[in-house]
Amino acid sequence: MHGLMMNYPLTLTSILRRARDLFADGEIATREPGGVHRYTYGEFYDRVLRLMGALKAAGVKPGDRIASFAWNRYQHLELYFAVPCLGAVLHTLNIRLSTDQLTYLVNHAEDRMIFVDESLAEQLVPLQEHCKGVERFVVMREGGSDSFGLRGETEYEDFLASGTPVTELPELDENTACAICYTSGTTGNPKGALYSHRGLYLHTMAIGMADVMGLSQLDSALVFVPMFHVNAWGLPFAGVMFGSKLVFPGRNPQAADVVDLIRGEEVTFAAGVPTIWMMVDQHLQQHGGDLKPLQRIACGGSAVPAALMRAYDERYGVPIVQLWGMTELSPLGTVSRIKRRMRNASPEEQYAARLKAGIPVPGIEMRIEGPNGEILPRDGVSVGELVVRGPWVISSYYKMEGSNKSFTPDGWFRTGDVAALDPDGYMRIADRVKDLIKSGGEWISSVDMENTLMAHPAVAEAAVVARPDPKWDERPVAFLVPRPGREAELTPQAVQDFLAASGHFAKWQIPYAEDIHLIDAIPRTSVGKFDKKVLRRRWE
Structure with a gap:
């Protein structure tokens, strides 16, 4: 017997419409060389529709891969929505990779166009002769005017102006692919994780949960996680869904820029890897000052050192919330928050819990397997391979035959992390299998x-x-x-x-x-x- 529910596809187009209807006056701020670029969600929406029209006029079809090679900026956010809402797939390229690695990725994904920040365009010049499938490069200017001699080189604003805005957003199947991110590949070639609209929509909703990141329209969110690292942990999509003020740090931001943005843009929520928060702390130790009005930091990518968590509690009164995830999980897996019964526990006990990788985000299930696939007890001591499943976990790698060894016979994803689960459900990473x-x-x-x-x-x-x-x-x-x-x-x-x-x-x-x-x-x-x-x- 079926429940009779409306068929409502979970797609990024509905997130975009929501921003237009509810948050048209919301703000998006980007640190640029000449100051801060600001515009509203209403203006953002109009530009996304125009960019969709320009992509369509350039012959982009559903399923085509379109790459970006860019810092965290407002034009990159426009690509985050225009490409997927057209039914195409956005491939965010990591700007720190070598020419050889980039060549491999562009050819493996078969990217048709690459949108590149002006400050990064030089890096792509040696790549174009090896990437014949790329028809044109679109340069996102920040004030310069040099040509880089890239194939079919067009300026972003000219490209935008060349299109007629689409009049309506297409109806997409929620299982359509919308983005691809490649793993950083600590062994062998990077592997492509292909995300669906449905997966990213549900992942975005999870970000707003109080026990996850609790992002809301009252927040001013500094997205320091690079937009080429697993979609900046999904924060650009979440900011647009919830109507938060989005703050992008722009080209090559340093600790001083982070502090300036937190104060100047009234940032309440920020996300980034431990290294940047160590640098911010060192900067403030040298130059003085605080992090008002910051309320909380989401931190992941590698384990948060205990000393760093304590420093932010004691010096700035800003809790660091530890997250664990993977490219294959879009990336959200666990969030470390103390449980209700631990409210009155000693600070040491609370730190012990907060320093673990955390408990699974709603939607994610986890278990620990021994060497022969047996399921190990959640006793906090038994260590084995962490396997996971959930609506935003990939079901295979892009264009990879034989990647089924990454999945259990019953379809769970093998993370390659060695971990333990304790009776409270907290996960602790012990190592990578290969390490x-x-x-x-x-x-x-x-x-x-x-x-x-x-x-x-x-x-x-x-x-x-x-x-x-x-x-x-x-x-x-x-x-x-x-x-x-x-x-x-x-x-x-x-x-x-x-x-x-x-x-x-x-x-x-x-x-x-x-x-x-x-x-x-x-x-x-x-x-x-x-x-x-x-x-x-x-x-x-």
């Missing part, structure tokens, strides 16, 4: 070892990888970046003694003396995570 070190049939967690090493006063950064070993299968290798002038404190013996004294590691788990290396810097991926592939290559 676990298997020595003599036992596991060593590289994450635990890195965290312990980074607690050493002379260590600035630490990365731990496995090297092949004829006797033990694998052995841990530690790379340490010393704090200036403190190299002498990090002799192999001193490091081994420090690990032993921590109580976290058995003697056999501690790296051999010849496997402890001091280096100047740890290589990083385009999204700022440690690039362990580079470190592992020493043994290939």
Whole structure:
């Protein structure tokens, strides 16, 4: 027996219409070289319809991939809606990738057009001869006027003017693809996660939930997460759905810019990876000042250090809310908030909960699997692979045969993260499957070892990888970046003694003396995570 409900497709077009009807006077602010660019949701809506007309006139058809190569700016937001609302697919390219990586992605996605910020256009010049499928490049100006010699080069405002605005938004099937993001690829080539309108619509609604990010039209939201990182965690779509004031930091923002925007644009909510909040804290420690009127920070991408969470509580009265997610989850997976019964718990107990990855967002289900697919207990101790399912979790990778090993026989997605779930439902990440070190049939967690090493006063950064070993299968290798002038404190013996004294590691788990290396810097991926592939290559 079926319930009789109206068929209402969950598409980005309805989010766009809602902004027009309810929030036409809402504001979108972008930091630009000459000051702050401002306009309203009403003006934004008109420009999106004109951009849709221009794309249509340029021959863009439903299903075509259109790429962006841009900072967080208002024109990028126009693409976020115009491309998907036409039935095409927006491919946000990571501006920090090498020419080779970009070439691979553009060709794999078969992008037909690339919209590029003027300040980034030079990076695409060497790419065009290897990407024959790209018919034209549209440059989004910020005041300059040079031509870059790109194929079919057009200025964004000229391109916009060339179109007749569409008169009505098309009726789309909610399962139509609307966006594609590629994983940062810590192993092998990046993989494409293709998102549907339905998935992103439901993901957007989740962002507004009080226990998730609680975004509302009363908020002024600073979107510091790059729009080329999993759609800026979905915040551009959410801002438009809920009518929040959206604040974009524009080209290459620094800590001082973040502070200026928070104060100048009355920002109440901000989102970004831990690194930027460390930089903001350092800036304020040097120059003084506070973060009023900021109320809360959503932080993810890598684990939030305890010291950072405490600093924001104590110095600025701004809670950092930890999130965990993945490109394949659009990206929202968990949010760490304390449970009702913990309201009167000690600060230490509350920190212990807030520093975990969190509990699943409504819509996401999780379980932990052992090596043979058995489901492990939620006891906070049993560690295995985290598998998830939900309406915004991908069901396959784009154009990848044989990607079914990423999914369980009953269709759940294998995250590749090693985790534990406790009886309260909090998830704790122990490691990535590929970063676990298997020595003599036992596991060593590289994450635990890195965290312990980074607690050493002379260590600035630490990365731990496995090297092949004829006797033990694998052995841990530690790379340490010393704090200036403190190299002498990090002799192999001193490091081994420090690990032993921590109580976290058995003697056999501690790296051999010849496997402890001091280096100047740890290589990083385009999204700022440690690039362990580079470190592992020493043994290939």
